[in-house]
Amino acid sequence: MKLRTITALLGVPVILACIFYGGFPFLILVLALALLAVNEFYNLMMKKGFFPAYYVGNAITASFVIFAYYALKRNWEPGHSAILTLAAAIAMISGVFLKREKDTIVDVAVTILGMVYVGWFLSYLFFIRSLTEHGGYLFFLVFTVWAMDIAAYLAGRVFGHTPLMPSVSPKKTWEGALAGFVVCLIAAAIFSQTAQLAIGHALILGALIGIFGQISDLIESLIKREAGAKDSSDLIPGHGGVLDRIDSFVLTAPLMYYYLILFVLK
Numbered sequence: 001m002k003l004r005t006i007t008a009l010l011g012v013p014v015i016l017a018c019i020f021y022g023g024f025p026f027l028i029l030v031l032a033l034a035l036l037a038v039n040e041f042y043n044l045m046m047k048k049g050f051f052p053a054y055y056v057g058n059a060i061t062a063s064f065v066i067f068a069y070y071a072l073k074r075n076w077e078p079g080h081s082a083i084l085t086l087a088a089a090i091a092m093i094s095g096v097f098l099k100r101e102k103d104t105i106v107d108v109a110v111t112i113l114g115m116v117y118v119g120w121f122l123s124y125l126f127f128i129r130s131l132t133e134h135g136g137y138l139f140f141l142v143f144t145v146w147a148m149d150i151a152a153y154l155a156g157r158v159f160g161h162t163p164l165m166p167s168v169s170p171k172k173t174w175e176g177a178l179a180g181f182v183v184c185l186i187a188a189a190i191f192s193q194t195a196q197l198a199i200g201h202a203l204i205l206g207a208l209i210g211i212f213g214q215i216s217d218l219i220e221s222l223i224k225r226e227a228g229a230k231d232s233s234d235l236i237p238g239h240g241g242v243l244d245r246i247d248s249f250v251l252t253a254p255l256m257y258y259y260l261i262l263f264v265l266k
Helices: 002-021 023-047 054-073 082-097 104-122 124-129 136-159 174-194 199-227 242-246 249-264
Strands: 163-165 169-173
Touching: 002 023, 002 136, 023 054, 023 104, 023 124, 023 199, 023 242, 054 082, 054 104, 054 124, 082 104, 104 124, 104 249, 124 136, 124 249, 136 169, 136 174, 136 199, 136 249, 163 174, 169 174, 169 199, 174 199, 199 249
Parallel strands: none
Antiparallel strands: 163 169
């Protein structure tokens, strides 16, 4: 716990500053997180015996992030599909060059899954940040997710005894999940003013984040279980890997963006 706290105290100010100032620092932050996370994902898949098109997946993951950044600068429609279609086509073509006697289709599928799971979904962070001048909506998402994760972790350690989904993650408990959900709602109410969100919308988003953030966490747990790994890597002292720290944003980022577009900013 001490090591986790020290690491957080060092890293959190950098993350918050990049969100606040946006621009190139924020691009570098998201790009670094995406590339580190997709490498961890591919390494986990390689432990499972798959051989994704490693360099293609890295390149396309980076292109998703960079494309999202420049698309906003040119007011392109963020609901674009051309870049995803092109990326999937390149990944499929790369299967011809993997030189595997069998399971090539599986390797291509794993390649596409990694770049979409990490690069495509994280690119929505740019779209959320662009909706306010200094990233108010993104601060709301970050603070509620962090509050949820911390509450679920601590409550699970202290009070947890009822397994949530033991076949997926043996350490996660219903007590931790419930605590994470409740604290997420409280955090949503508290931080609603950072984005000038009406309390009703804030609580709905808090509930959605509290549910889908934990489902997103379980998805990563499933990936790690399949690979027989405890953490995605040991890159961050006390926290595991980058993928372990950003997994809750995979589903919540696009979910929050579309909720804002459809119901708040309509």
